[in-house]
Amino acid sequence: MKLVSKYETIRQLLIDLKQPLFRYKQVIDAIFKQSIGEYERMTMLPQSLRNELTRTLGPRVCSMAPVKEITSSQVSKVLYATKGGEFVEAVQLTYERGWKSYCISSQCGCGFGCKFCATGTIGLKRNLTADEITDQLLHFRLNGHALDSVSFMGMGEALANPNVFTALTILTDPKLFGLGHRRITISTIGLLPGIDKLTREFPQVNLTFSLHSPFDDQRSELMPINDRFPIPDVLNALDRHIRHTGRKVYIAYILLRGVNDSIKHAEAVAGLLRGRGPGEHLYHVNLIPYNSTEVTPERYRASDALQIEAFVQVLKSKGISITVRTQFGSDINAACGQLYRTQ
Template identity: 55%
Template sequence: MTKGTFHQLSSEKIATKYGQLQQLLHAENEPKFRFTQIAQAIFKQKIHQFENMTVLPKRLREKIVEQFGSSILGIKPVAQTSSPQADKVLFELSGGDKVETVAMKYRAGWESFCISSQSGCGFGCRFCATGTIGLKRNLTADEITDQILYFTLKNRSLDSISFMGMGEALANPHTFTAIRTLTEPELFGLSQRRLTVSTIGIIPGIQKLTRQFPQIHLTFSLHSPFDDQRSELMPINKKYPLADVLEVLDEHVKMTGRKVYIAYVLLPGVNDSPDHAKKLISILRKRMDLKQLYHLNLIRYNPALGVADDYKRPEEHDIRSFYQQIKQAGFKATIRQSFGVEIDAACGQLYGQYEANKRFSDN
């Protein structure tokens, strides 16, 4: 049998374990189909232990284990909370840092996964539990995709994936490598349209996403239409002011033809007044020619561990009132379904509880 030759791998691809596996196979003068066998063992047969990939020669399995360890999965679950519609898992990374991932089950039968891109976050949004942790570090591309691999190996259906967990996805350059891995046909094989990236408004990252992954869904976290208040709630607004971000989003919409979702967490007595709704409507009216490509998602705030008591969960009638003002003005809006309040599904909650329990047990 003629052995194939591997294509030259880019430095970006070699940065992932899948690229490094290909590099090892090439160094061992293995045929090209060996990587296909490994990929099929992982993603079709759900085998994560290399020694159990019996389609590979024993010598090769031993070589892979020697270089990569026993499992393709490089993160370890250390805590989990569950409800009928959501599972939240805390993973430990190499070096001991931790991140959270949430798996959500919709009544229609499909599953969505909310993954983290950083351990902690350095942007300090006032109402966010992850912001109270501070930034520990960026995740590698493998650590990002391993969150999805964990559920893949459990034969869960990857209907949609959102970069909405711990951290700011567009502040981590490895996010783009992770997206390439998730959309690689021989690996996870996901369409760009099944991925959503959420951002607080990192302009260079939005522009890069527009160029490299134009079909990915983009969500912009707004949370206040008033510049002064937004800067107070979200300090990033001082570096990337709201008007500048909106201009870049307009360009994204024009270039890609893809809808932008505006996330708005309702904070009672903070950003849910009629004046806030009117200002939000005025922002949307300024882009009437793009009206069909902006969609407002109203989100119930989940009280978060370590965050000021000023921020409460909104009452349903207040949510409905705010929603009706937007709808009556003729704009698209949705009250997003709430998952896992009983399991503290807000980002950073499980992390904070785990660390608190650990400190208590250590004492």
């Protein structure tokens, strides 16, 4: 059987070496309670066992090597090098009350080619492994940072990578990261098989659907995935998710000046979300100011404040729950749609 995480590998190694059962707890406690990041420094273990862990897994517990960190007010962006020589980025956001939230990557690059997204210009290099996904957080954990909430909104489409479900198992394991399911958010451009799998296997994990246009033809132009999974089909899957879980579903909507920020668009968004049955009140729209980069087309620009307010008022008048997202990190290309593995 193929072992899919370092934690399974450690457990199997201890079994193969006929170690007593408590050894696994010692290793896991060393990582998650004592923040020991090298196997050689786990001095509660026999030297021979430390040597074997190092030989099998390498000297460091964390497989993702941070090669660059950029910080600005409330935001820290880390560029990691993978063992395969690729690069991915993760972002830490610190809110004024001290809450620390993380935006992590699930793929190196992205193959879905959304026109306004910097990550999409890279193309898909490969899926990250479960360890590479969770080690983005382990880096912060080993350096003394609390992990209060996590969003799969970094590089890549989370539900296109089957390893994300293994990563969710690791993150929610009380013996490992111990994150509450409701402190994790999966963002998707609308991959129906993945949405249905998340509904079945992780019903309490938060789900965000990136809409960005209420019109199928325009959405297909902005986001080619819409040709495979058009808006009505995705919304039907989200209705099923709400019925099964009783949880909110978030609708992400990036406002692009003169493209999708008109009153007509706002009214159409409201039209999509009203009349969906008993769970319609559980849809919540997150409006996101657009963040340009040097690799995204110049024709996409942020909406002005008056247009955003007009869009908000239309949605509110139709009874739609709405939040205009506060943007952090745009000055260091760490905001939504800006991650580009810059070296």
